[in-house]
Amino acid sequence: MVRPVETILRALEKAYPQAHCALAHDNPFELLVATVLSAQCTDKRVNQVTPLLFARYPEAASLAQARQSELEKIIYSTGFYRNKAKHLIAMAKALMALYGGQVPADMKALVALPGVGRKTANVVLGNAFGIAGGVVVDTHVGRIARLLGLTKAQMVEKVEADLIRCVPRSKWILLPHLLIEHGRQICVARRPRCGQCVLATNCPSCLI
DNA sequence: ATCCCGAGGG
DNA sequence: CCCTCTGGAT
Numbered sequence: 001m002v003r004p005v006e007t008i009l010r011a012l013e014k015a016y017p018q019a020h021c022a023l024a025h026d027n028p029f030e031l032l033v034a035t036v037l038s039a040q041c042t043d044k045r046v047n048q049v050t051p052l053l054f055a056r057y058p059e060a061a062s063l064a065q066a067r068q069s070e071l072e073k074i075i076y077s078t079g080f081y082r083n084k085a086k087h088l089i090a091m092a093k094a095l096m097a098l099y100g101g102q103v104p105a106d107m108k109a110l111v112a113l114p115g116v117g118r119k120t121a122n123v124v125l126g127n128a129f130g131i132a133g134g135v136v137v138d139t140h141v142g143r144i145a146r147l148l149g150l151t152k153a154q155m156v157e158k159v160e161a162d163l164i165r166c167v168p169r170s171k172w173i174l175l176p177h178l179l180i181e182h183g184r185q186i187c188v189a190r191r192p193r194c195g196q197c198v199l200a201t202n203c204p205s206c207l208i
Numbered sequence: 209a210t211c212c213c214g215a216g217g218g
Numbered sequence: 219c220c221c222t223c224t225g226g227a228t
Contacts, residue, residue: 038214080215115215
């Protein structure tokens with residue numbers, strides 16, 4: 001029923017040769033912060049607040065000393081601003097206390113940071129350090145959760161486990177970017193453009 | 209109304 | 219396991 005992953009990968013790589021991490025960043029710290037901000041928010045809007053954010057708080061040391069009210073104003077438009085501001089300050093303090101202000105290149109250490117879950121850790125590991133720790137699975141998977149009778153929480157875990165099993169490790173970092181690009185251009189939530197979809201012939205939800 | 213590169217708390 | 223947190227785009 002489902003086409004081999006290799007075939008899907010090849011089709012997506014051909015369709016989106018420019019796929020990459022769209023969160024603007026110059027170093028692991030900036031990517032970590034940007035990824036925390038990206039929760040339930042488009043990368044484009046994150047990129048609108050990060051220039052001012054990083055000018056004001058260029059590294060963990062300054063962010064750890066931030067006044068929460070000031071930080072909230074800067075990140076306001078990314079949503080969840082109170083939680084994110086609180087988490088970012090706590091995260092920066094933890095980076096100072098545990099890692100000398102540096103971002104650890106380690107899954108367990110990243111996930112233990114305040115406000116950092118497995119998805120954020122995977123983004124930082126893969127795109128800042130080039131380490132394929134796991135596979136980034138975002139909220140797109142929630143769209144098909146109902147078809148399989150799974151909750152979103154179950155879905156995220158199962159999908160990553162399946163991808164780790166089926167996809168060669170050399171593609172773990174690239175694959176999420178391909179899927180996200182596909183989700184943005186073709187497989188959008190409302191009125192998906194199935195007529196232009198390179199995976200249409202194999203898609204159970206295809207509308208044509 | 210629904211969705212966006214989620215995570216913590218109950 | 220479910221809920222909440224938030225604003226802007228579509």
